[in-house]
Amino acid sequence: MLTNRSKQVVKKEMTWVEKAYLPAIFQGLIITFKHIFKKKATIRYPEQKRPIAPVYRGQHVLKRDESGAERCTACGLCAVACPAEAITMVAAERTKDEVSLYREEKYASVYEINMLRCIFCGLCEEACPKEAIFLTDRIVPSTFERHEFIFGKDILVEPVNERLDVTKRQTPEVLEFKKDKKHKHNLTFLDKVIVKKSRH
Ligand code: SF4
Ligand code: SF4
Numbered sequence: 001m002l003t004n005r006s007k008q009v010v011k012k013e014m015t016w017v018e019k020a021y022l023p024a025i026f027q028g029l030i031i032t033f034k035h036i037f038k039k040k041a042t043i044r045y046p047e048q049k050r051p052i053a054p055v056y057r058g059q060h061v062l063k064r065d066e067s068g069a070e071r072c073t074a075c076g077l078c079a080v081a082c083p084a085e086a087i088t089m090v091a092a093e094r095t096k097d098e099v100s101l102y103r104e105e106k107y108a109s110v111y112e113i114n115m116l117r118c119i120f121c122g123l124c125e126e127a128c129p130k131e132a133i134f135l136t137d138r139i140v141p142s143t144f145e146r147h148e149f150i151f152g153k154d155i156l157v158e159p160v161n162e163r164l165d166v167t168k169r170q171t172p173e174v175l176e177f178k179k180d181k182k183h184k185h186n187l188t189f190l191d192k193v194i195v196k197k198s199r200h
Pocket of ligand 1 (some may be wrong): 082084195
């Protein structure tokens with residue numbers, strides 16, 4: 001005997017009351033009625049939603065800069081940092097006509113996150129040197145097809161007219177740094193146009 005907690009089970013004959021199962025049924029009903037008046041532990045999701053932290057790590061967004069150009073330069077650091085190997089991308093070179101679309105000379109022509117692999121650790125966000133990828137407080141919608149969990153740029157890049165506010169996820173130091181136009185990285189497409197005009 002390893003512990004003194006073991007009990008010998010006696011197989012005794014059931015009484016006729018026990019055979020009728022009525023006391024057990026009533027005991028069960030009493031427990032059910034007690035729970036009716038207790039505070040519910042569950043909610044009616046998706047109609048009801050629990051409040052979540054402002055820095056909750058949910059569905060990613062690929063950010064645009066102030067002038068609407070995609071910030072991601074397909075450097076691959078997020079993919080390297082991802083412990084779940086959930087991120088894949090294909091880099092492409094920006095043409096002259098695409099200067100207003102992409103912030104830098106290189107951009108991601110394909111950028112995909114496999115939401116079934118992602119563990120929402122936020123390391124991609126931390127690794128990104130361009131402030132291009134952020135996790136948001138949006139919950140990834142459920143679906144029945146596995147391929148629908150591969151989120152491409154059509155889902156990840158924020159629409160030009162519906163920007164997502166990620167300032168809560170940025171530290172004051174980062175926000176201050178972004179204002180400093182001495183750094184090439186902080187120049188938007190519009191800033192570059194102004195600089196060019198001032199030179200002529
Ligand atoms: S949140 Fe973590 S697991 Fe998900 S894509 Fe980013 S680095 Fe990978
Ligand atoms: S999201 Fe950031 S880290 Fe990832 S490829 Fe784009 S610029 Fe690089």
